[in-house]
Amino acid sequence: MNGIHDMGGMDGFGKVEVEANEPPFHERWEGRVLAMQRALGYAGAWHIDDSRFSQEALPPQTYLAASYYWRWALGMQKNLIERGFVAADEIAAGHALRPAKPLPRKLTADVVQAGMTRSSFFRQQQAPARFKPGDRVRTMNIHPQTHTRLPRYARDKLGTVELIHGCHAFPDSVATDRGDDPQWLYTVVFDGCEIWGADADPTLKISIDAFEPYLELA
Amino acid sequence: MADHDHDPHHEHGSELSETQLRVRALETILTEKGYVDPAALDAIVEAYETKVGPRNGAAVVARAWTDPAFKQALLKDATAAVATLGHVSPVGDHLVAVENTSGRHNMVVCTLCSCYPWEVLGLPPVWYKSAPYRSRAVKDPRGVLADFGVSLPKETEIRVWDSTAETRFLVLPTRPAGTEGWSEERLADLVTRDSMIGTGLARSPAEMPR
Numbered sequence: 001m002n003g004i005h006d007m008g009g010m011d012g013f014g015k016v017e018v019e020a021n022e023p024p025f026h027e028r029w030e031g032r033v034l035a036m037q038r039a040l041g042y043a044g045a046w047h048i049d050d051s052r053f054s055q056e057a058l059p060p061q062t063y064l065a066a067s068y069y070w071r072w073a074l075g076m077q078k079n080l081i082e083r084g085f086v087a088a089d090e091i092a093a094g095h096a097l098r099p100a101k102p103l104p105r106k107l108t109a110d111v112v113q114a115g116m117t118r119s120s121f122f123r124q125q126q127a128p129a130r131f132k133p134g135d136r137v138r139t140m141n142i143h144p145q146t147h148t149r150l151p152r153y154a155r156d157k158l159g160t161v162e163l164i165h166g167c168h169a170f171p172d173s174v175a176t177d178r179g180d181d182p183q184w185l186y187t188v189v190f191d192g193c194e195i196w197g198a199d200a201d202p203t204l205k206i207s208i209d210a211f212e213p214y215l216e217l218a
Numbered sequence: 219m220a221d222h223d224h225d226p227h228h229e230h231g232s233e234l235s236e237t238q239l240r241v242r243a244l245e246t247i248l249t250e251k252g253y254v255d256p257a258a259l260d261a262i263v264e265a266y267e268t269k270v271g272p273r274n275g276a277a278v279v280a281r282a283w284t285d286p287a288f289k290q291a292l293l294k295d296a297t298a299a300v301a302t303l304g305h306v307s308p309v310g311d312h313l314v315a316v317e318n319t320s321g322r323h324n325m326v327v328c329t330l331c332s333c334y335p336w337e338v339l340g341l342p343p344v345w346y347k348s349a350p351y352r353s354r355a356v357k358d359p360r361g362v363l364a365d366f367g368v369s370l371p372k373e374t375e376i377r378v379w380d381s382t383a384e385t386r387f388l389v390l391p392t393r394p395a396g397t398e399g400w401s402e403e404r405l406a407d408l409v410t411r412d413s414m415i416g417t418g419l420a421r422s423p424a425e426m427p428r
Contacts, residue, residue: 024271032241080248
């Protein structure tokens with residue numbers, strides 16, 4: 001979706017502010033939110049792209065105003081309710097009011113390391129890769145209202161395939177409950193001026209990781 | 219849920235306690251329903267507070283600086299190469315190391331959310347996840363570098379890697395001059411988190427406290 005999350009190239013947000021000696025969490029609740037998200041992911045409640053989409057779909061003013069882990073909490077709550085794991089009246093009550101909807105598994109203290117190890121996104125290929133390093137490609141001019149990982153600034157642009165990363169679960173399909181729909185993944189590199197025009201820094205090159213459906217041969 | 223102040227340092231007491239209460243209530247519901255185990259949540263928080271951090275990435279970089287075969291393996295398949303270093307926590311399948319050279323400087327961003335190589339760098343800092351960095355890194359990377367006090371020769375190619383998929387990027391910074399013969403452990407102290415994101419350079423020996 002063309003949401004507020006798709007920030008690449010926007011102006012006006014100001015200087016990057018660095019905090020010296022920043023702690024992992026600024027407040028205790030932030031760590032709890034991260035850990036709950038991790039545990040629910042391990043349990044199979046939803047996929048990482050569902051988490052991303054739930055945040056992208058927040059009203060833009062909420063997205064911008066929320067601190068990072070609060071945005072996670074809002075997205076998590078949205079997914080919990082929409083997917084029938086928790087009901088709004090339970091959130092209001094602060095307690096479970098009815099039995100749980102079963103989940104495939106549960107993250108317990110004895111398997112925490114497994115829960116913290118990043119899962120693999122490699123999937124069995126459905127067809128040979130259409131592109132190879134060195135191919136000139138054009139990104140699609142697409143504007144789906146659902147989740148996509150093709151940023152707006154990189155749509156309808158001419159680039160070069162640089163790397164092939166194998167066949168991966170396709171976020172656009174995963175986040176619309178259409179399954180993994182495995183697709184080849186490529187690093188595609190663009191000249192700065194292809195993206196930002198003649199005034200761009202001539203030494204700038206930008207790459208995205210693009211799934212095959214985002215690309216056509218140029 | 220109520221809107222929340224953007225900057226955690228400027229939160230008002232009442233809003234903060236409301237956030238805490240809401241998150242606590244959510245944990246209570248999830249625990250009562252059997253979806254989460256509070257002991258597992260404790261262990262996750264503890265691991266991110268104490269075990270997973272940029273020391274892991276610094277060890278990888280220091281090894282690459284001292285062992286040419288390892289460096290070659292790292293640039294070819296970072297996941298496999300890092301797995302050979304037993305003391306570094308296991309990384310996912312999709313780690314890619316990108317090397318800074320005299321002609322090219324690499325910088326990593328996630329314009330769409332906050333993708334970051336947690337296993338080698340720990341949790342991302344607030345600035346990495348912030349709108350200023352996400353918006354400007356792809357358009358004005360030299361301006362962003364200036365915010366970090368870094369200035370590169372004007373002919374140096376700047377390569378920005380936008381982490382738009384599950385691939386994760388680790389920058390292999392240039393080894394500082396004057397470190398010939400240094401041990402891996404000593405070299406690792408020169409490798410800052412920001413140098414592995416590409417918003418900084420490795421420290422020079424002169425920058426180290428005596």
